[in-house]
Amino acid sequence: MSAARKASTDVAALPWAGPERRYDIVKEFVIALVVMAVLSVGLAVAFSSPDEKALTFKGWGTTAPENFYATAVGELAGTTESAAYGPPYQEGDGLAVGPLRPQKWMGVRIPVDAANDFVITPLKSQEQPAEVTSAIAAWEGATPDQRTAWATAYDDAVQATADADGALHPDQAATGDYGPVPVLAKALTGMAASGALDGAMVAQGSFYGTTDNTKQILFMGDGSYLDDAATAQNLQGNTWGMMNGTNSYPGQPWLWWASFWYQIPTFNPAEDATTTTSLQDNADAWIFYIIGVIGLVIIFFPFIPGLRSIPKWIPVHRLIWRDYYRKHGNAHLV
Amino acid sequence: MTAESVAAPAPPAAGSELTDAAAAEDGRMWTNRLRNKFFGTFPPEKLLPDRQPAYVASWIYVFGVACLAALIMLILSGLWLTLEGPSWYHTTSTGHLVNSIHFWSVQLFMIALVVHLWGKFWMAAWRGRRAMTWITGAFAFFTSIGTAFTGFLVQSNFESQWIAFEGKDGLNAVGAGAWFNVANAGQMLLLHVCLLPLVVGLLVVWHVLLVRKHGVVPPIPLKHDPADELAPGEKVQS
Numbered sequence: 001m002s003a004a005r006k007a008s009t010d011v012a013a014l015p016w017a018g019p020e021r022r023y024d025i026v027k028e029f030v031i032a033l034v035v036m037a038v039l040s041v042g043l044a045v046a047f048s049s050p051d052e053k054a055l056t057f058k059g060w061g062t063t064a065p066e067n068f069y070a071t072a073v074g075e076l077a078g079t080t081e082s083a084a085y086g087p088p089y090q091e092g093d094g095l096a097v098g099p100l101r102p103q104k105w106m107g108v109r110i111p112v113d114a115a116n117d118f119v120i121t122p123l124k125s126q127e128q129p130a131e132v133t134s135a136i137a138a139w140e141g142a143t144p145d146q147r148t149a150w151a152t153a154y155d156d157a158v159q160a161t162a163d164a165d166g167a168l169h170p171d172q173a174a175t176g177d178y179g180p181v182p183v184l185a186k187a188l189t190g191m192a193a194s195g196a197l198d199g200a201m202v203a204q205g206s207f208y209g210t211t212d213n214t215k216q217i218l219f220m221g222d223g224s225y226l227d228d229a230a231t232a233q234n235l236q237g238n239t240w241g242m243m244n245g246t247n248s249y250p251g252q253p254w255l256w257w258a259s260f261w262y263q264i265p266t267f268n269p270a271e272d273a274t275t276t277t278s279l280q281d282n283a284d285a286w287i288f289y290i291i292g293v294i295g296l297v298i299i300f301f302p303f304i305p306g307l308r309s310i311p312k313w314i315p316v317h318r319l320i321w322r323d324y325y326r327k328h329g330n331a332h333l334v
Numbered sequence: 335m336t337a338e339s340v341a342a343p344a345p346p347a348a349g350s351e352l353t354d355a356a357a358a359e360d361g362r363m364w365t366n367r368l369r370n371k372f373f374g375t376f377p378p379e380k381l382l383p384d385r386q387p388a389y390v391a392s393w394i395y396v397f398g399v400a401c402l403a404a405l406i407m408l409i410l411s412g413l414w415l416t417l418e419g420p421s422w423y424h425t426t427s428t429g430h431l432v433n434s435i436h437f438w439s440v441q442l443f444m445i446a447l448v449v450h451l452w453g454k455f456w457m458a459a460w461r462g463r464r465a466m467t468w469i470t471g472a473f474a475f476f477t478s479i480g481t482a483f484t485g486f487l488v489q490s491n492f493e494s495q496w497i498a499f500e501g502k503d504g505l506n507a508v509g510a511g512a513w514f515n516v517a518n519a520g521q522m523l524l525l526h527v528c529l530l531p532l533v534v535g536l537l538v539v540w541h542v543l544l545v546r547k548h549g550v551v552p553p554i555p556l557k558h559d560p561a562d563e564l565a566p567g568e569k570v571q572s
Binding site: 010011012013014015016018019020021022023024025026028029032033035036037039040041043044045047048049050051052053054055085087088094095102103105106107109110210211212213214216217218220221226229230233235237241242245246249250251252253254255282284285287288289292295298299300301302303308311312314316317318320321323324325327328329330332333334 | 382383384385386387388389390391392394396399400402403404406407411423424430431433434435436437438439441442444447448453455456457458460461462463464465468469472473475476479482483486489490491492493494495496498499500502503504505506507508509511512513515517518519520521523549551552553554555556
């Protein structure tokens with residue numbers, strides 16, 4: 001059948017030839033605008049909006065200094081999440097779904113050197129005691145292998161101090177040859193507790209500072225401080241956190257169809273799981289591909305045979321147009 | 335050049351042939367072609383109709399215009415926030431109120447948008463050469479989600495810190511994070527107040543023009559027409 005003939009038989013494509021009614025479209029819009037204005041202003045006055053203060057390195061350094069200290073050691077050792085994240089921060093493979101490795105293909109566009117960016121550079125941005133200056137010089141004068149040997153040995157020693165609740169006690173770490181690492185970690189913890197680290201991370205040696213907060217976000221996420229605060233606010237991804245806001249405000253509930261996939265065990269291992277599947281290891285990639293496919297299905301729905309007929313099979317339209325059907329039946333529709 | 339010289343075209347030198355040639359030349363002008371195309375497709379009675387088909391009589395139709403109304407509130411409150419700068423709402427009560435209006439406007443906008451989308455789904459509103467109307471609406475929906483997402487990222491509070499930290503992983507996993515860096519507050523702010531609202535606005539205008547062009551989709555024909563079950567002479571209308 002030619003396109004022209006098909007169109008001529010498609011009543012829905014033809015100009016409407018049936019009964020009409022008065023419809024004041026401008027009045028409808030003005031009323032809608034007034035209603036929305038009243039609703040949005042009313043809700044704003046009645047419920048305000050969420051604005052939980054941003055976490056700071058000062059807060060982390062004062063309320064959880066052991067965790068901050070251990071994280072600083074981990075940054076030097078390269079054992080934290082962001083130190084060994086892979087693309088786009090460092091070389092690596094990234095996540096994959098079959099042969100698809102776009103994370104790797106995009107390369108290192110946002111370089112992050114955790115040891116230098118999170119520890120050494122901030123320390124060097126301030127005047128430091130002689131002990132710390134010497135420690136920085138020792139670190140910078142050492143070979144990469146020596147740095148790794150010092151930092152990983154101390155990282156292991158600190159991690160070994162974990163108690164039954166997982167809390168670390170660096171002051172109980174076994175003695176060993178850790179080079180300048182303990183001094184560097186202690187100095188950075190002091191800098192954090194004083195508030196100086198917050199300024200140093202933002203300024204990054206510039207008058208205007210940076211509007212790119214990648215390094216701060218990555219560093220703060222390496223410890224438990226940010227994670228614990230998110231758990232307390234019910235914001236974790238595996239508890240529908242995408243849809244929640246702080247202090248019981250709504251977040252982005254329209255993302256339920258994306259958040260849903262993070263709730264199912266196929267992608268989200270149990271907390272006490274000792275092993276994980278490839279699907280779980282690459283869950284972010286899988287889920288974002290699923291989200292993409294869902295998006296494409298919605299966009300191109302009119303062209304998908306079968307799916308596009310669902311509204312005809314499930315007659316919600318009988319409710320929507322019940323008045324027309326009651327008065328006119330199929331008149332002008334076929 | 336005087337007004338008279340513009341208003342008085344030179345008389346044709348050789349009868350109607352040149353008049354026709356001038357008219358043809360006028361017709362080839364880009365300006366005239368655009369004007370004729372636009373106003374031919376959208377005469378005033380189509381752009382601002384005072385009549386609609388009788389079937390346009392359901393509460394579900396309210397949610398389309400509700401989206402537009404909420405979008406206006408979003409733009410107005412967003413412009414106010416833009417004029418004052420990104421720190422203003424943290425430090426003043428007026429700023430916090432305007433931010434709250436912006437916050438609730440987006441909640442209302444998304445509620446209206448989702449209901450509108452479901453309504454159009456159950457109407458199979460892509461019928462009758464209206465596929466592009468559906469597609470522009472779907473793109474507007476997803477672009478709105480992106481705009482709202484960047485809005486949550488530029489709050490410069492704990493929530494934006496956490497969303498940046500959590501949101502980066504999925505985007506990085508598909509390679510998008512290398513270009514769309516949710517931890518880069520400056521990039522997110524510019525996207526949120528400039529590029530994405532512009533895209534949403536253009537999509538919405540395109541979508542509305544398509545609705546005006548093709549009209550509101552008529553009802554899906556019933557499988558069993560009530561008229562078929564009537565006694566001879568009996569009318570459907572009650």
